[in-house]
């Protein structure tokens with residue numbers, strides 16, 4: 001099995017990342033992907049720190065590492081394909097527009113999907129002809145989504161097209177500022193890296209139907225999925241990206257050995273005091 005660990009270089013790796021990397025390495029040959037499409041927040045020094053922390057944990061991975069900031073052409077090709085088939089439309093709504101439209105009385109209570117409030121479809125009628133617009137967000141018309149099924153943790157999961165449209169809606173596949181979205185990039189890259197088993201935190205499980213839908217539409221294989229539990233603090237709260245006190249670097253500075261930290265994580269997903 002080929003698995004992957006796919007951190008974003010936007011801050012120090014914390015215990016949650018370490019657990020994700022260990023799960024990936026436990027389940028197959030782990031490859032590494034640097035998810036740096038957010039160029040505002042990504043920093044080369046955080047990428048270097050990722051390599052240092054993973055080496056300290058005793059993990060290895062093949063070269064070259066795939067870096068999403070090098071992959072604009074691959075994401076553009078996938079978007080061109082979907083655009084040419086009339087499956088995308090430009091959306092110019094901001095967050096406030098979406099909230100206001102979703103809160104309109106005829107819509108009922110706004111539904112929350114994997115990306116926040118389910119988009120009420122305001123821009124669905126926008127023109128889909130001509131060259132692909134690249135300065136606005138592009139949404140997938142979920143009308144094109146068929147019945148989906150996939151395997152998560154060995155169990156068959158399914159969602160039909162109607163449920164997708166209701167609970168997820170039309171996901172953003174190209175963000176105005178980034179040229180892609182997480183959903184499109186992760187699907188294109190899991191295929192390019194030949195990933196057989198996607199291991200990742202259970203917080204990402206709700207996004208999986210979007211990824212499976214994109215695999216179908218782009219004729220890419222659907223890998224197996226395994227969503228794992230998250231590392232939490234003593235109060236049961238999941239570690240936040242900015243919880244620097246739980247960074248691997250701070251445990252290291254406090255004298256923890258990698259072996260002790262790994263043994264702790266295998267036993268309990270509660271972060272010890274560093």
Ligand code: GLU
Pocket residue numbers: 006007008035186199200201204
């Ligand atoms: N880059 C994501 C993160 O840091 C992981 C995405 C994935 O595993 O699909 O949480």
Ligand code: ZN
Pocket residue numbers: 090091092093121122123
């Ligand atoms: Zn819109």
